[in-house]
Amino acid sequence: MNQPTALLDVRDLVVRYGRVTAVDQVSFTVDAGETLALNGPSGCGKSSTVAAVLQLRRPDGGRVRFEGRELTALTERELRPLRPRIQPVFQDPYGSLSPRHRVRDAVAEPLRVQGRWDATGPARVAALLDRVGLDPAYGDRFPHELSGGQCQRAGIARALASEPRLLVLDEPVSALDPSVRAGVLNLLADLQDDLRLAYLFICHDRAVVRHFADRAVEMRGGRLVPA
Amino acid sequence: MPVAPSATDALLSVRDLRVAFGALEVVRGLSFDVHPREVLALVGESGAGKSLTARALLGMLPRGTTTSGSVRLRDEPGSYAELMGATRPTLAALRGRRIALVPQDALSALSPVHPVGDQLAAAVRSVTGLSRSQARARAVAALDRVGIPDAASKARAYPHEYSGGMRQRAVIAMATINEPDVVVADEPTTALDAELQDQVLRVLGEQREAVGAALVLVTHDLGVVRDHTDRVLVMYAGRQVEQGPTHRVLDRPRAPYTAGLLASLPPADGEDGPAGGPHRRGGSGRRRRLPAIPGSPPAPDALPPGCAFAPRCPLAEDRCHREEPGPWTVGDGHEVSCHRWDEVPYPATELFLERPA
Numbered sequence: 001m002n003q004p005t006a007l008l009d010v011r012d013l014v015v016r017y018g019r020v021t022a023v024d025q026v027s028f029t030v031d032a033g034e035t036l037a038l039n040g041p042s043g044c045g046k047s048s049t050v051a052a053v054l055q056l057r058r059p060d061g062g063r064v065r066f067e068g069r070e071l072t073a074l075t076e077r078e079l080r081p082l083r084p085r086i087q088p089v090f091q092d093p094y095g096s097l098s099p100r101h102r103v104r105d106a107v108a109e110p111l112r113v114q115g116r117w118d119a120t121g122p123a124r125v126a127a128l129l130d131r132v133g134l135d136p137a138y139g140d141r142f143p144h145e146l147s148g149g150q151c152q153r154a155g156i157a158r159a160l161a162s163e164p165r166l167l168v169l170d171e172p173v174s175a176l177d178p179s180v181r182a183g184v185l186n187l188l189a190d191l192q193d194d195l196r197l198a199y200l201f202i203c204h205d206r207a208v209v210r211h212f213a214d215r216a217v218e219m220r221g222g223r224l225v226p227a
Numbered sequence: 228m229p230v231a232p233s234a235t236d237a238l239l240s241v242r243d244l245r246v247a248f249g250a251l252e253v254v255r256g257l258s259f260d261v262h263p264r265e266v267l268a269l270v271g272e273s274g275a276g277k278s279l280t281a282r283a284l285l286g287m288l289p290r291g292t293t294t295s296g297s298v299r300l301r302d303e304p305g306s307y308a309e310l311m312g313a314t315r316p317t318l319a320a321l322r323g324r325r326i327a328l329v330p331q332d333a334l335s336a337l338s339p340v341h342p343v344g345d346q347l348a349a350a351v352r353s354v355t356g357l358s359r360s361q362a363r364a365r366a367v368a369a370l371d372r373v374g375i376p377d378a379a380s381k382a383r384a385y386p387h388e389y390s391g392g393m394r395q396r397a398v399i400a401m402a403t404i405n406e407p408d409v410v411v412a413d414e415p416t417t418a419l420d421a422e423l424q425d426q427v428l429r430v431l432g433e434q435r436e437a438v439g440a441a442l443v444l445v446t447h448d449l450g451v452v453r454d455h456t457d458r459v460l461v462m463y464a465g466r467q468v469e470q471g472p473t474h475r476v477l478d479r480p481r482a483p484y485t486a487g488l489l490a491s492l493p494p495a496d497g498e499d500g501p502a503g504g505p506h507r508r509g510g511s512g513r514r515r516r517l518p519a520i521p522g523s524p525p526a527p528d529a530l531p532p533g534c535a536f537a538p539r540c541p542l543a544e545d546r547c548h549r550e551e552p553g554p555w556t557v558g559d560g561h562e563v564s565c566h567r568w569d570e571v572p573y574p575a576t577e578l579f580l581e582r583p584a
Contacts, residue, residue, distance in 0.1 A: 042391060147523035148273070177272035178447050179484070179539075182491035182519035186581065189516065207450075211493035211517065 007032045007067060007198045008053065008086075008166055014061030015048040022048040024222040025062070032165065033192060035199040037213035039206075045222040046202055050168055053200060054088060055079055067165065084114055084162035091171035093151035096158075097143040103129070103154045104139030110161040128157040133187055149180030153187065160191070166198045174205065185212060237262050237301065238441045239284070239326070239409050244296040246279045246288065253527045254280050255465040256296070261409060264435060266442045268452045268473065271462035272524055278331070280462075281413045281445045285328050286310055286318045300326055300409065324354045327402040329412040329431070333394040336401070337386040343397050344370070344382025347404055354405050369400040372437070373430045395427050399434060406438040413445045428455050449488060450495070453477055458560075461485050464525055464535035467554060471561030479573055481563040484536045486575035490518040518579035534566070541578050542567045 006029035015023035023045045030036045040046050051057040053064060055071050064071045066086065071079065090096045097106045107125045111117045126136035132153040143151050152172065159167060172188070173181045185208070191197055203209050209216050218225050237260035246254035254276040261267050271277040282288050284298055299307035300321065310318065310326075322328075330336045338346060347366035351357055357365065363382070371378035373396040386394055395415060402410055412431060416424035428451065435442050444456060452459050452473060460470040461482065469482040480486040522539040525531060534552050537543040546566055553564035565571065572578060 149523050177524060178449070178488055179272055179491070179520040180523055182517035183521070183581075186516050186519055205493075207493040207495050211515075 006030065006065075008200065009065040010049075010053065010063070011065070012062035013049065013052055013059050013064065015045070015052055015057065016060045022222055023052065023059070026219070026222070026224050027062075028217055028224070030166065030198045030200055032198050033196040034215070035192065035201050035213045037201045037203060037209040037216035038219065039202075039204060039209060039216060040219035044219040046219055047170075049219070050088075050170055050200070050202065054086060054168060055083070084110065085164050086166045086168065087159035087162050087164040088168045088170060089152075089155055089159050089172050091175050093148050093155055093175065094143055096155045097151065099143055101142075102139065103134075103141055103143065103146070106143075106154065107139070107158045107161055110158065114162065125161075128160055129154070131160065131191075132157045133183070147180070148176050149184055152176060152184055156184075156187065156191070160195075164197065166200065168200045168202075170202045171204070172201075173208065174203065188212075239301070239443070240297070240299045240307065241284070242297040242299075244280065244283060244298065245294065246276065246283050247293050248291060251527055253465050254283065257460070257462070257467055259460055259467075259470060261441045261443060263408075263441055264439060265458060266432075266435065266444055266456040268456040268459040269443060269445045269462065270447060270449065270452055270459055272447055274464075274524055274527065275462040276465040277445045277447075277462055278413055281328070281411050281443065284310070284409075284411050284443065285322055285326055286313065287322075287328065323350060323402075323407065324405045325407050326409040326411065327405070327407040329399055329402045329410060329415050331414045333391070333398045334386065336398045337394065339386055342383050342385055343389065347382070347397075347401050350401055350404055365404065366400075369404045370397065373397070373400045373434070374426070375400075392426060396430055399427070399430055403434045403438060403440070407440055409441050409443065410435070411443045411445070414447070415444075416446075416448075416451065424451070431455075449477070449492060464530060465527065466535065466551075467562070467564060468536065469561075469563045469565075470554075472559070475558060475561050480575075481557055481561070481568040481571055482536075482565045483540045483542050483567075483571050483575070483578070484520075486571050486573060487518070487520040487579045490575045490579045491520060493517060516581065518576050519581055520579060521581070534564075542570060 008030040011027045013023050013026045014021065026049060028036060038046055038049065052059040059072060066082065104125055107128055108117065108121060111121055111124065125139060129136045129139055134150060134153050138146065138150065146154065173184050176184060192199060201213055239261040242258045244254055244257045245252060257280060259267065269277045269280060279288065283294055288294065294311060296311060298310040300310055302308050308321065337343065344363060344366045347369055348362035351362040351365050367378045367382050370382055375381050375393055375396055389397060415431065416427050431442060432455065446452060456473050458471065459473045459476050461468050461484065463484050469476055469480065469485050476485060477489065480489060520539055525535055531538050533548040533550055537547040540547065552566045554562040557563050557568060
């Protein structure tokens with residue numbers, strides 16, 4: 001189905017590396033407030049799809065329409081104001097924050113870069129940390145002083161600072177300790193309900209996908225197959 | 228100690244194993260036995276000490292660690308070799324032949340500059356008097372046995388020419404090629420996707436059957452534990468919280484930590500919960516929340532007094548914060564370290580549902 005209202009509408013996406021076609025005519029949509037899971041074995045083209053959605057790599061064919069605008073047709077300069085609205089959350093919580101920046105500065109950085117930093121900045125950072133279940137006192141710490149689960153929450157707070165509509169969640173809980181995984185999934189579910197966030201959710205754990213996603217598609221050899 | 232299982236038929240017998248970095252003890256007194264053809268799971272999260280335990284079994288700890296306790300490997304019926312404090316040559320003679328490690332990172336376990344078959348053949352020749360060509364033939368057979376297609380030509384290939392799953396199999400072939408009695412596998416599947424995980428575990432199981440070895444499987448995945456192991460030892464912050472036959476521990480956990488881990492898993496296929504249809508959230512738009520263990524595991528240099536899990540435990544009472552519990556035997560080979568083990572509900576869903584903020 002292909003409502004014109006979809007937040008993200010990917011159509012006939014093609015990504016090639018030389019003669020290898022990593023993503024071959026892939027189409028899917030994600031609506032506001034919805035979670036679409038994208039599954040598949042290693043090497044199936046998930047990461048290339050994610051890179052094309054984030055426009056970190058320009059696709060070799062097809063369309064990536066976000067909020068009704070065709071991203072593949074935009075110049076880098078035209079893309080810049082849209083980028084904050086699609087934010088990634090990665091698997092390795094420590095790898096996604098700079099080890100040399102305090103958590104507070106990591107969360108504040110998008111506000112500064114996007115020219116939205118003002119006198120209310122510190123309070124907004126504290127509110128974001130609180131929103132992801134971190135005591136704002138953790139803002140003074142460095143990533144290595146946090147547990148994996150706390151660090152992933154800080155990464156989510158940083159993504160939220162950009163006021164995104166779509167989060168690309170690339171295995172967001174698979175590197176976390178089992179005893180903290182459920183807490184982070186609950187947080188993501190609450191954020192989605194409260195902020196009507198859309199999630200493109202990469203995850204290889206079928207039970208997690210069944211619990212968490214509204215719909216699931218599966219990739220194999222660069223193509224979508226019935227999930 | 229209240230539990231002293233008879234060690235007479237065990238292949239591997241571990242008593243009061245401790246591993247420390249300087250004054251910081253990270254494995255704090257583990258005891259367990261592994262019997263022929265048995266699969267024992269060591270379960271815990273990062274920092275619980277399970278990988279250090281695995282390496283301590285082979286005397287392969289990093290520099291700067293000190294160990295104590297006893298790790299005994301059966302020599303012949305009734306006679307054991309003590310590995311703790313054994314000399315380098317003694318350990319070297321046992322490793323590979325009697326006890327072998329399947330390390331976590333398959334790529335770093337293989338040399339990048341030699342063909343895989345040569346590396347396996349070298350492992351054979353290091354413990355047997357076989358000729359070069361005989362050792363080669365055995366290497367090819369070992370690769371074939373772990374399901375590497377076209378093993379003869381793949382034996383001539385280098386590790387970078389292997390896929391991730393094939394590398395992991397090659398490492399299993401290497402660890403089992405001299406038919407050790409005990410195979411220690413340290414998270415052999417964490418880096419693999421779900422299908423490869425199943426394949427690799429099946430290969431490990433077949434190897435165990437083929438050579439009659441026992442397997443110590445380090446993992447944090449309770450699904451793997453349920454499907455592939457006979458006994459399970461659950462660790463938290465360097466200590467055993469629960470140990471017993473896998474079905475007993477997983478069907479009726481007595482430690483709140485184990486019960487919480489199980490409660491926080493999303494229901495597996497066929498269990499309750501809405502079907503995987505497209506719109507399964509109720510009219511309210513709110514999906515069910517997962518039960519979750521609050522907080523995070525403690526750092527080894529900041530262990531709380533008493534039971535290390537008490538700060539996160541919904542059942543904790545005064546004595547839990549003061550006295551380290553157990554272990555106590557609560558049934559057939561089932562040990563638990565919890566002051567309130569007989570009050571732990573199962574399923575523990577309600578206990579771990581987050582209270583509304």
